[in-house]
Amino acid sequence: MVLSLALAVLVGCDVPVAGPLGVPGNPGAPPQRGGWLQVASYTHVRTLDPAIAFDEVANSIEHFLFAKLLDFSPDGQGFVPDLAENWEVSDDQLRVVFHLRRGVRFHDGVEVLASDVKRSLERALHPDTPCPVSSFYERITGYRDFVQRRASSLSGVKVEGDYTLVIELSEPDSTLLSVLALPTAAPVCRSAGAVYDREFTSHPCGAGPFRFHSWEPGRYIRMERFEGYYQPGRPYLDGIEYAFNVPTFTQRFKFEDGLLDHIRELGEADLARYLASPAWHGLGAWEPARAIHSLFMNTEIPPFDSRPFRKAIAAAIQREQLAMVRPGSVRPASRILPPAIPGHDPSPGQRYDLALALDLMREAGFPYDPVTGRGGYPRELTYVAISDSFDVEAAQILQQHLARIGVRFRIRAQGWPAHLAETSRRRTVAFGSDGWAADFPDPSDFFEPLFSSKAISEEESQNRAFYRNPRLDALLEEARREPSQERRLALYHQAEDMVLDDAPWAVLYSKRWFELWHPYLRGYRIHPARSGDLAFTWIDLQARTAVQGARWAPPLSRGQLALWIRPGGKH
Amino acid sequence: MLSRALRRLGASTLVLWGVVTLAFVINFALPGDAARILAGPQARPADVARIREKLGLDQPLLVQYRRFLGRLLHGGPSSLNPRDEAHGSCTALGPIHVDLGVSYQQRKPVLVLLASRLPASLLLASAALLVQLLLGILAGTLAAVRKGSILDHGVVSLTLLGVSTPTFFLGLGLQYLLAYRLRWLPFDGYGTTWPERLRSVILPALTLGFFGAAYYTRLVRDEVLGQLRQDYARTALAKGASRLRVLVVHVLRNTLLPLLTVVGLDFGALLGGAIVTEKLFRWPGLGQLSVDAVVERDGPVILGTVLLASSAVILANLLVDLSYALLDPRSRSP
Numbered sequence: 001m002v003l004s005l006a007l008a009v010l011v012g013c014d015v016p017v018a019g020p021l022g023v024p025g026n027p028g029a030p031p032q033r034g035g036w037l038q039v040a041s042y043t044h045v046r047t048l049d050p051a052i053a054f055d056e057v058a059n060s061i062e063h064f065l066f067a068k069l070l071d072f073s074p075d076g077q078g079f080v081p082d083l084a085e086n087w088e089v090s091d092d093q094l095r096v097v098f099h100l101r102r103g104v105r106f107h108d109g110v111e112v113l114a115s116d117v118k119r120s121l122e123r124a125l126h127p128d129t130p131c132p133v134s135s136f137y138e139r140i141t142g143y144r145d146f147v148q149r150r151a152s153s154l155s156g157v158k159v160e161g162d163y164t165l166v167i168e169l170s171e172p173d174s175t176l177l178s179v180l181a182l183p184t185a186a187p188v189c190r191s192a193g194a195v196y197d198r199e200f201t202s203h204p205c206g207a208g209p210f211r212f213h214s215w216e217p218g219r220y221i222r223m224e225r226f227e228g229y230y231q232p233g234r235p236y237l238d239g240i241e242y243a244f245n246v247p248t249f250t251q252r253f254k255f256e257d258g259l260l261d262h263i264r265e266l267g268e269a270d271l272a273r274y275l276a277s278p279a280w281h282g283l284g285a286w287e288p289a290r291a292i293h294s295l296f297m298n299t300e301i302p303p304f305d306s307r308p309f310r311k312a313i314a315a316a317i318q319r320e321q322l323a324m325v326r327p328g329s330v331r332p333a334s335r336i337l338p339p340a341i342p343g344h345d346p347s348p349g350q351r352y353d354l355a356l357a358l359d360l361m362r363e364a365g366f367p368y369d370p371v372t373g374r375g376g377y378p379r380e381l382t383y384v385a386i387s388d389s390f391d392v393e394a395a396q397i398l399q400q401h402l403a404r405i406g407v408r409f410r411i412r413a414q415g416w417p418a419h420l421a422e423t424s425r426r427r428t429v430a431f432g433s434d435g436w437a438a439d440f441p442d443p444s445d446f447f448e449p450l451f452s453s454k455a456i457s458e459e460e461s462q463n464r465a466f467y468r469n470p471r472l473d474a475l476l477e478e479a480r481r482e483p484s485q486e487r488r489l490a491l492y493h494q495a496e497d498m499v500l501d502d503a504p505w506a507v508l509y510s511k512r513w514f515e516l517w518h519p520y521l522r523g524y525r526i527h528p529a530r531s532g533d534l535a536f537t538w539i540d541l542q543a544r545t546a547v548q549g550a551r552w553a554p555p556l557s558r559g560q561l562a563l564w565i566r567p568g569g570k571h
Numbered sequence: 572m573l574s575r576a577l578r579r580l581g582a583s584t585l586v587l588w589g590v591v592t593l594a595f596v597i598n599f600a601l602p603g604d605a606a607r608i609l610a611g612p613q614a615r616p617a618d619v620a621r622i623r624e625k626l627g628l629d630q631p632l633l634v635q636y637r638r639f640l641g642r643l644l645h646g647g648p649s650s651l652n653p654r655d656e657a658h659g660s661c662t663a664l665g666p667i668h669v670d671l672g673v674s675y676q677q678r679k680p681v682l683v684l685l686a687s688r689l690p691a692s693l694l695l696a697s698a699a700l701l702v703q704l705l706l707g708i709l710a711g712t713l714a715a716v717r718k719g720s721i722l723d724h725g726v727v728s729l730t731l732l733g734v735s736t737p738t739f740f741l742g743l744g745l746q747y748l749l750a751y752r753l754r755w756l757p758f759d760g761y762g763t764t765w766p767e768r769l770r771s772v773i774l775p776a777l778t779l780g781f782f783g784a785a786y787y788t789r790l791v792r793d794e795v796l797g798q799l800r801q802d803y804a805r806t807a808l809a810k811g812a813s814r815l816r817v818l819v820v821h822v823l824r825n826t827l828l829p830l831l832t833v834v835g836l837d838f839g840a841l842l843g844g845a846i847v848t849e850k851l852f853r854w855p856g857l858g859q860l861s862v863d864a865v866v867e868r869d870g871p872v873i874l875g876t877v878l879l880a881s882s883a884v885i886l887a888n889l890l891v892d893l894s895y896a897l898l899d900p901r902s903r904s905p
Contacts, residue, residue, distance in 0.1 A: 046677050047676075054611055054614075055611060130610075130626070132609065132610035132618050134618050135618050138617075198679065201678060216855070217677060218860075219855055243853075244853075245859070247851060250746065253758065257751070415603075416603075418602040420603055420612055436613065459616075460619060461616075462613075
């Protein structure tokens, strides 16, 4: 039995992927109502309270449950109205007036008013609420007094009638609209209370297209269509079931069996099989990368306090080789902003140039002769990486790259909590893996925490390279205040060039995800600002019913049983 | 007998205190904390600091430890209000309250979390133990009575394979064969009705039980062979008792005694230690809860699961010890 099972696993590991269920329909077909969408993740959510949940899966579920004042546009470059019909920004950038739609209802039937938006924002930012992104809103007038309990309300958020909300800022902040489009600022029902209450997470209530149905923590959450949603006729699905803690291996089998309609978390081997399968050709799509991965160099610790040494490291790395290990999902990157972020520049930034790297090593005082292997940095360094991640594999490749310029290091892998604790402590870690995923699609979300001197502290530094550049600080401040998006992006481009030239980071790669869905799932378009934006998809019920009939065919006959091991013969 | 039980109970309490204290200190000493994990890897320092203060993680070790112990058992009202700040996470046993605190990550009382996971763990542990015992006793006995035969060699080889097969490998194989290819059983999950649960527990129980069954087979085989060589077995056979009767009535009965000791230890371990199996089959048991808690540095849940798992092992051993005294007259002498 064990041998046959071992064989089964081996065969299973190499079994060609089954074909898609259903056939692509007429793109112009009108949406149908009905059906439950089934999706899964290998992780789980800890809470569904938008005031405190900020991980990727929780965020995608919150978009089903909660409507916001505004949302990121489908191209990720701007904003579209949601609860607010429109808004006006004053010339001095210090005041934004939102005009709310009339007649929008919460899931409990109560109308959404401007006072609910203010109440919900105050609830999220209340000092008793463990909100992980409270400081995103720190430029709202009165924020400090409110979080330090010197004021009972946020003075900068003003209700002017039932449908007008005014937000005043203590200084111009071009990220305000972005952070208001996050679920953290989403209005919640009055039953949520004035401050965070742990009971709310067991019955989350907002004004989104789906309302809470049931939740078994660690297993699944079910959400059903909210018939009172403000967009007539939408959403189309009867509901969504989001399963948690489903291993990627099982997700693939469930997807092929039609037990999942959409899949995103594919193992590398399965991803390669789907990409190579003719049956899946033209189906599925890559998400644009929202995260960037790098090697940070602590500019306060020798030898990385030497700019030529850091630049030599950046010039010695062949980024294409990193991408060859994970073809498709890992893309070589030489600039800071990943493709999904406004301001991304596809032109090369930090380039591989071995001759230049050797010259820079000489300039840094560590000449290295690659023929004799003499010279280079005299001591072995330690590189810290996050265990159970691609970081470790990347580090092994970097070992070979840097050995060519006489820099040798050993790898120390550790879990991310320990990694963060150590690398963010001053004068503790010389270099290691780093990276950043967009909290919201804006360049400031990358530059300010990663490279501004404001982000340096003794114990909790987000600027892990401890990189200081007053010119960069001034540029970032100017960009934050700049009202014109075009001029802002130009300023961030300058900032990017400045950082790349000083090389506190050697930019390595961006990682992206491939999404697949069966052809009977219609109307899905990947959103550059978030994953799994499935709220307004619909299911071709006829096509799905046909394949479900096939799926639940009677168990295999004895003759078929003998052939069960035949790979790829299911569909 | 009673004084023996009381002595064991006293010693067990000390062991429990030691284990929980050790877990507390280790969790405190590790770099990074629950506030950082709750806030996420990219949270701004001011937000992490605010959450740390809110959870009381900015306090020194001794203050946190004193608060934990003080809360663990204390007095209070018999009826509880979940919104009561002081007693919202308590379970009242009359005027005595048990309080393991609130999960940092899930924001629920730890006792509620443990209580919600315990039935699934008990079901899986019992089913896995049943698989282990049935397979182990049957295969072990057959191998012993057919010693030196192909069957014996086959069983011994299989047990070697069984103890050396990683759980995740066997689990994936079973899932692939019985759920994906043959569609006889569900892939994973716990079901919502009892018939669904009984179907759902088969795959994880087989996965978990197979490893133990291999070990039990070897144990039973050796023990049966030993017992068959004893004078009492030879006498029974000489007196004309059938081989089957001697095996079932005399030999197996004596074989069960050493098996009982192992079963006691295993049940406790299975209750909280089926981590890989629970993860693979999405079984909502204590193993998955504890591993999530460790990954997320969720101190109250770590301490709760440590306390529960240690109690289970200690209680199972205590029961085995006491039952040993009942089953084996030789162990009753002072």
